[in-house]
Amino acid sequence: MSARAAIELHNVEMVFGGLRAVGGVSFAVPEGSIFGLIGPNGAGKTTVFNCITGVYTPTGGTIELFGNRVDGMPAFEVAGLGIAHTFQNIRLFSELTVLENVLVAGHLRSKARLWDSFLRTTRGAADEREQREKARHLLSLFALDDVQDERSASLSYGDQRRLEIARALMLSPKVLLLDEPAAGMNSTESHVLKEQIRRLRDEFKLTVVLVEHNMQVVMNVCEHIHVMDRGETIADGPPETVQNHPKVLEAYLGKGEDNDTDSARQGVSDVRELSDKSPAENQAKSEEPLLVVEGLEVAYGGIKAVKGVSLTVNKGELVALIGANGAGKTSTLKAIARLLPWRAGRVIFDGRDLSTVAPHALVSMGMALSPEGRAIFPNLTVRENLDMGAYTVRDSQAIRRRIEQSVALFPRLGERMKQLGGTLSGGEQQMLAIARALMSGPKLLMLDEPSLGIAPVLVDQIFEGIERIRQDGTTVLLVEQNTRRALGAAQRAYVLVTGEVALSGDAKALRHDERVKGAYLGESVH
Amino acid sequence: MLRKLAWIAGALALCIGVQFAAGALLNAYLIRIIAVCTLNVMLAVSLNLVNGTTGQFSIGHAGFLAVGAYASAITSFALDAKIHAVVPAFFADGVTLVIAALAGVLAAGIAGVLVGVPSLRLRGDYLAIVTLGFGEIIRISIESTPAIGGSQGYPLGYTSIPGYAKLAWILGGAMLVVALTWNLTYSSHGRALAAIREDEIAAEAVGVDTTRYKVLAFAVSAMLTGLAGALYAHDATGGQHIDPGAFRLDRSVDMLVMIIFGGLGSITGAVIGGLFVGILLELLKELPNLLGGGDGALVRMLRDNAGNVRLIVYALSLVLLMLLRPQGLLGTREFSLKALLGRRKKAAS
Numbered sequence: 001m002s003a004r005a006a007i008e009l010h011n012v013e014m015v016f017g018g019l020r021a022v023g024g025v026s027f028a029v030p031e032g033s034i035f036g037l038i039g040p041n042g043a044g045k046t047t048v049f050n051c052i053t054g055v056y057t058p059t060g061g062t063i064e065l066f067g068n069r070v071d072g073m074p075a076f077e078v079a080g081l082g083i084a085h086t087f088q089n090i091r092l093f094s095e096l097t098v099l100e101n102v103l104v105a106g107h108l109r110s111k112a113r114l115w116d117s118f119l120r121t122t123r124g125a126a127d128e129r130e131q132r133e134k135a136r137h138l139l140s141l142f143a144l145d146d147v148q149d150e151r152s153a154s155l156s157y158g159d160q161r162r163l164e165i166a167r168a169l170m171l172s173p174k175v176l177l178l179d180e181p182a183a184g185m186n187s188t189e190s191h192v193l194k195e196q197i198r199r200l201r202d203e204f205k206l207t208v209v210l211v212e213h214n215m216q217v218v219m220n221v222c223e224h225i226h227v228m229d230r231g232e233t234i235a236d237g238p239p240e241t242v243q244n245h246p247k248v249l250e251a252y253l254g255k256g257e258d259n260d261t262d263s264a265r266q267g268v269s270d271v272r273e274l275s276d277k278s279p280a281e282n283q284a285k286s287e288e289p290l291l292v293v294e295g296l297e298v299a300y301g302g303i304k305a306v307k308g309v310s311l312t313v314n315k316g317e318l319v320a321l322i323g324a325n326g327a328g329k330t331s332t333l334k335a336i337a338r339l340l341p342w343r344a345g346r347v348i349f350d351g352r353d354l355s356t357v358a359p360h361a362l363v364s365m366g367m368a369l370s371p372e373g374r375a376i377f378p379n380l381t382v383r384e385n386l387d388m389g390a391y392t393v394r395d396s397q398a399i400r401r402r403i404e405q406s407v408a409l410f411p412r413l414g415e416r417m418k419q420l421g422g423t424l425s426g427g428e429q430q431m432l433a434i435a436r437a438l439m440s441g442p443k444l445l446m447l448d449e450p451s452l453g454i455a456p457v458l459v460d461q462i463f464e465g466i467e468r469i470r471q472d473g474t475t476v477l478l479v480e481q482n483t484r485r486a487l488g489a490a491q492r493a494y495v496l497v498t499g500e501v502a503l504s505g506d507a508k509a510l511r512h513d514e515r516v517k518g519a520y521l522g523e524s525v526h
Numbered sequence: 527m528l529r530k531l532a533w534i535a536g537a538l539a540l541c542i543g544v545q546f547a548a549g550a551l552l553n554a555y556l557i558r559i560i561a562v563c564t565l566n567v568m569l570a571v572s573l574n575l576v577n578g579t580t581g582q583f584s585i586g587h588a589g590f591l592a593v594g595a596y597a598s599a600i601t602s603f604a605l606d607a608k609i610h611a612v613v614p615a616f617f618a619d620g621v622t623l624v625i626a627a628l629a630g631v632l633a634a635g636i637a638g639v640l641v642g643v644p645s646l647r648l649r650g651d652y653l654a655i656v657t658l659g660f661g662e663i664i665r666i667s668i669e670s671t672p673a674i675g676g677s678q679g680y681p682l683g684y685t686s687i688p689g690y691a692k693l694a695w696i697l698g699g700a701m702l703v704v705a706l707t708w709n710l711t712y713s714s715h716g717r718a719l720a721a722i723r724e725d726e727i728a729a730e731a732v733g734v735d736t737t738r739y740k741v742l743a744f745a746v747s748a749m750l751t752g753l754a755g756a757l758y759a760h761d762a763t764g765g766q767h768i769d770p771g772a773f774r775l776d777r778s779v780d781m782l783v784m785i786i787f788g789g790l791g792s793i794t795g796a797v798i799g800g801l802f803v804g805i806l807l808e809l810l811k812e813l814p815n816l817l818g819g820g821d822g823a824l825v826r827m828l829r830d831n832a833g834n835v836r837l838i839v840y841a842l843s844l845v846l847l848m849l850l851r852p853q854g855l856l857g858t859r860e861f862s863l864k865a866l867l868g869r870r871k872k873a874a875s
Contacts, residue, residue: 053731075730084732093724095791095858096717104721108733116741118706120530124713131714171733360693470695502768 006031006066006175006207007052007083013060014047014231021047023231024061029175029224031066032202036222036239038215040251040481044231045211046088049179051423053085054078054210065175076464078229079511080108084173086164088180088211088331094153098144098163099153102135105170119441140168142196142376156301158189160499162196175207178202178378183303184216187498190214192426194221213325214498215520219243227251253322253483280344288315289348290444290475293337296345298328298335305331307499308345313444318466318476318506320486323496324520329479332370332496333448337369337479338362350443364392367444372452374433378422382413385432389439398441406435409465427458436467445469446477465490487511495519537701542849545694558763561693564802565758570784571703571793572750577782578858579711580743582645583725586657588777589641589664590634590748594755596668598630598679601688602760606688614757623690627699627756634752635745638666642744646737661778668770679769686720689762699757708793710746719743722795723791781809783840787847789854794861799854807842809831810836 006027014022022044024120029035039045051058054075063071070078080438084105093101111133116124139145146157152163158522161181168176178197182190194217201208212218218225218239225242227235243250291313298306306328313319321329334340336347338359347354349367357365368389377385385404390399409413410431416424421432428449439447445464451459459482467489470476480486487493487507493508495503497519502511510516534685547559569591576584602622609625610618641660645652645653669677681687710716721729726736780803788799809816811832814825828835847854854861 054679075727076733076735079731079733087731091725091728093721093728095724096720100717100720104717104729105732107714107718112714115709116716117715120709120713122527128714167732201632232829347872487632 004031004054004066004452005064006033007209008064008067009048009052010064011060011061012048012051012058012063012071014044014051014056015059021231022058023052025228025231025233026061027208027226027236029186029209031207032201032205034197034210034221034224034492036218036225037209037211037227037228039228040219043228043251045228046179046390048228049177049211052078053177076108079171079173082171082174084168084171084175084178085177086168086181087163088183090157090160091166092152092160092163092167096152097147097149097150098139098155099132099135101163101171102138102167102170103131104134105167106131109172124526130425135170138169139163140142142166146250157301158185161185161444165196165200172202173206175209177209177210180213181210182212182217185214185315185409187216190217193217197221219328219480234253249517253517264458289313290315290350292346292348293332293336293478294346294348296332296335296347297343298331298340299343304343305499306335309494309496309499309501310345311494311504313477315443316424316470316473317492318470318490318491319372319476320478320480320493322480322486322493322498322516324484325481326498327496327519328499330448330498333369333446333477333479337367337446339369363440363442366441367446368437368440368442368444369446370430370433370437370448370450372448374429375425376421376424376429376436378420378430380421382424382432383417383526384423385436386413386439387468389436392440399439402439402441406438409438409468410435410461412461424501425458427454427462430454430462431465434469438469442474444475444477446479448479449481450478451480451482459485483516484511487516533705535874537705539700541698542692544697545692548693554763555708557693559804559808561696561761561763562808564693564696565754565761565799566784567782568700568703568757569751569781569865570788570796570803571700571707571745572754573620573781574785574790574793574796575707575711575719575747575750576743576787578759578785578789578796579648579716579723580719580740582740582743583650583654584641584657584744584747585654585775585778585782586659586661587751587781588639588773588775589657589661590751591755591758591777592661592668592770592773593637593748594630594634594666594752595759595773596674596680596755597741598626598756599759599768600674601629601680602626602688602690603685611648619688619690620695623695623756623760626760627753630752630756630759631749632752635749636753637752638745638748639741641748642741645740645744651742658775658778660758661773661775662858664775665770668773673690676701676770677770679767679771681767687759689760689764689767690765691757692762696757696761700799703753704793704797707746707750711793715739718790757791783844786844786854789856789858791858792854792860794855794857795854795859798856798861805841811841 007029010026011024012022013024025048027357029353037045037048042408044166051071054073065081065083070081093104094413096494110127112124117153119474133460136145136148138147144159145162152160154162158269182193184191197208198221200206210218210222216239222239225237225239227242227248234251235245276460289312293309293311296309297304309332321332323329335342338354338357348363356424372435377388386403393399412428413435416428421429424432434447434450450462466476473518478486487510488508492505492509493510494501495516502519503513548560564762573584573587576582605625606622613621641657645658650657668674674680675682718734721734722736722739729736783798784799784803787802788795814829817825
C-alpha cells in the first residue's frame with residue numbers, strides 16, 4: 001500500500017442551523033485501500049460522505065483529493081475529478097435502460113460536442129460506439145449484459161445495486177465511495193459483494209471508501225476503519241483495534257445502567273455488573289400468549305426487510321426486540337401494527353388473526369404503538385395529545401383516570417399539560433408518546449426506540465416508567481437500540497440480524513452472550 | 527455520410543412532392559389544415575424537449591412562439607425589398623424567409639436563455655409559474671408597443687407579412703425540428719437531459735452539469751419554437767398577419783395537451799399529439815357544420831360558445847386519457863414498427 005493519501009479530511013465541520021452534525025473530523029484514506037467509515041445512527045457518516053461528494057459545502061475544514069482541494073465544489077465537478085459514489089437508497093434513472101444508465105456517466109469523458117450530437121457527425125458516432133463498448137464491458141463484469149435493454153426499474157434489488165456501481169465506474173474514478181452497498185442484501189449476496197469490492201479495487205486500481213452498517217462486511221473487507229459517533233471521531237485504525245475499542249462498544253451497544261462515564265474497561269465490565277442487578281428477575285411469568293407472530297415477512301419493493309420472523313409475547317411480559325441498524329426491528333413492529341403489508345406470515349393478537357384487521361381497529365382491540373421518532377402532534381398541547389390517544393375511549397371517567405396515571409408515571413408531563421407538544425424536549429416528547437399510547441388502555445404496548453436521541457437522565461426516567469407500566473399489568477414489546485438497557489429491563493429478548501431472529505431467550509442469559517456483540521459488530525475473521 | 531445525404535435528398539423531394547401534389551389534388555382549406563397541423567407538430571416536438579425529455583415544466587412556450595413570429599416578421603418586412611433587389615428573383619422569396627426565420631430563431635433563443643436561467647433554481651410548480659409569467663409578459667409587452675402594432679397586430683394598415691412559407695417550407699421545417707431533436711435526444715447529451723428528468727441528484731453525481739443542461743434544453747426548445755413562429759408568421763395559407771391574441775395562455779395549454787396526449791418524453795408521441803390536437807381543434811370549429819349547419823338551438827349554442835366547447839372537449843379527452851392511459855399514447859417510448867410487429871407476434875404465439 002502506498003503511503004499517499006487519496007482523500008484527506010482536515011477538521012471538517014458541518015453545521016446546519018444550530019445543529020452541529022459533524023464537528024471537526026480528520027482522516028486520511030490511503031491510496032489503494034479499502035476504507036470503512038462507520039458509526040451508529042446519527043453519527044454524521046452520511047454528512048461527511050455528502051461533504052466529500054460535493055452535495056454539501058462543509059462549514060469548516062478542508063477536503064483534498066490527491067492534494068487538491070475539492071470542498072465546496074459542485075457535485076458534478078467532484079465527480080469529474082474522479083470521486084464516484086453510489087447512494088444509500090439507490091438512485092438509478094429508472095425510466096432509462098440499464099445500458100443508458102451507465103452511458104449517462106460516460107458523458108463526462110465523451111469527446112462529442114453538442115454539434116456532433118445535433119448532426120450525428122462521424123466523430124459523434126465513433127465516440128458513441130466507444131462509450132457503448134466500455135459500458136457493455138462494465139455491465140458484463142456485473143453479469144448485467146443480458147438485461148442491458150431492460151428498464152432499470154425492472155431489475156431486482158441486488159441488480160440495481162450492482163448497476164449503480166457499474167454506473168459509478170463508468171466515470172473512470174480514482175476513488176469509489178459506496179454508501180451502504182450491502183443494505184438489504186442477504187448473507188450470500190453480501191458475501192459476493194465483499195469479493196466484488198476487492199476485485200474492483202484491484203482491477204480498476206481504485207481507492208474504496210465504504211459507509212456500511214453490516215459489520216460482517218465492514219470488518220471483513222476494510223483494511224482501515226474510522227468510527228464516528230455524534231459527529232466526532234471516536235476511533236480509527238485496523239478492524240481488530242476498532243472492534244474491541246471500548247468507545248466503539250459503547251457507541252454501538254449503549255451504556256449500561258451504570259452512569260459512570262469513564263471509558264476504558266468500563267464498557268466491557270458493564271455487561272457483567274449489570275447481570276447482578278436485574279430489576280425484573282423474579283417476576284412470575286404467565287405462559288399465556290398475548291401476541292404470536294409466525295413467519296412474518298415484510299418487503300419494500302424488492303428488498304426483504306423482515307425474512308420470516310416468529311416471536312411470542314406472553315401476557316404480563318416485557319419482551320425486547322433488539323438488533324443493529326437495519327435489522328428489521330421497526331419493520332417488524334410496524335407490520336404487527338398493520339402499518340406495513342405482510343409478504344407472508346401470520347400475526348395472532350389476543351386470540352384473533354390480524355390479517356383482516358385495519359390498523360385503526362387495533363387500538364380498540366387493545367394494541368398501542370409508540371412509534372419511532374415519537375410522532376407526537378407538535379401543534380397540540382400535551383393535554384390534547386393525550387386526549388387524542390384516548391380517541392377510542394368513550395368513558396370520560398376513564399380518560400381522566402388515565403391522565404392522572406400518566407402524570408403519576410411521568411410527573412414532567414403534569415407540569416407541562418398546557419404546553420404545545422412541539423416545544424417539549426426530546427425526552428419529554430418520548431414520555432408524551434408513551435403516555436399517549438397508554439391512553440387507550442392497551443393490553444399490549446409496543447415501544448419503538450424510546451431512548452433514541454435522548455439525554456441519559458431522561459432515559460433513566462423513561463425506563464423507570466416502562467418498568468412501572470409492566471408492573472401495572474400491561475404487556476410490553478420493546479424495540480431498542482440501547483441493547484444493555486433493553487436487556488436490563490426485559491425478561492426475554494429476540495435478537496434480529498438482517499431480518500431474521502438470530503438469537504432469542506432469557507434476557508439475563510443474553511446479557512452474557514458474546515454472540516449478541518457479534519450481531520452488532522460482526523465477527524472478526526482477521 | 528452517404529446515408530445522411532440520401533436522407534436529406536429524400537426529405538427535400540418529399541417536401542416538394544407534397545407541395546405539388548397538394549396543389550393539384552387538395553383544396554385550399556385542406557392545405558391550410560395540413561399546414562396548421564404541421565406547425566403543431568413543430569411546437570409539440572420542441573416543447574417536449576423541455577417538458578418531456580428534461581422533465582422541466584414550461585407553460586409559457588406561446589411566448590417563444592410570439593418572439594419568433596414577431597422577430598421574423600419584422601425582419602422580412604424590413605428586408606424584403608432590399609433582398610429582392612440583389613438576389614435573383616427565383617431565390618429571393620426563399621432567401622428572405624430563411625433570413626427572417628434565422629432572426630426569429632435567434633430572438634427566441636435569447637428569450638430561452640433568459641427564462642432558462644431562473645429555471646436553475648426552480649422546480650415543478652414554481653418553474654411553471656415563472657414560464658407562465660414570461661409568456662404573459664411577452665404578450666402584454668407586444669400589446670403595449672404601438673410601433674409593432676400593439677393589440678392590432680402586425681403589420682399595421684393594409685400591408686401584410688409576405689406569405690413565403692409555402693407548405694414545402696413548413697414541412698421541411700418540421701422535418702428539421704424532428705431530426706435535430708431526435709439526434710439530440712438520442713445522443714450522449716440527450717441522455718444527460720433525460721438523467722436530469724429521472725433524478726437530478728444522481729445526474730450531478732455522475733458528472734452532469736445540471737444547470738448548463740437545463741439552460742441548453744430551454745434555449746434549444748425556444749429556438750425551435752421560434753422557427754415554428756417564423757413559419758407561422760409567413761404561412762402562405764394563413765392570414766399573413768400576426769396579433770398578440772394568438773399567443774395567449776391557451777396556446778401554451780394547447781401545446782401541453784399535445785405532448786401529454788402523445789406521451790411526455792416521446793418524440794413520435796409529440797408528432798402524433800400535434801396532429802391529433804390540430805385535427806381535433808379543426809373538427810370542433812366545424813362541429814356546427816358537421817351537425818348539419820342551419821340555425822338549430824344546439825348549433826347556435828355550439829357556435830356561440832366555441833371557446834367553451836373546446837375546453838369541455840379538451841377536459842373530457844384528458845380525463846379519458848388519464849383514466850385509460852395515464853402515461854400518454856406512447857409513454858416515454860418511441861413509436862416503432864418493429865416493436866409493434868414484435869408485440870403482435872408475441873401476442874399471437
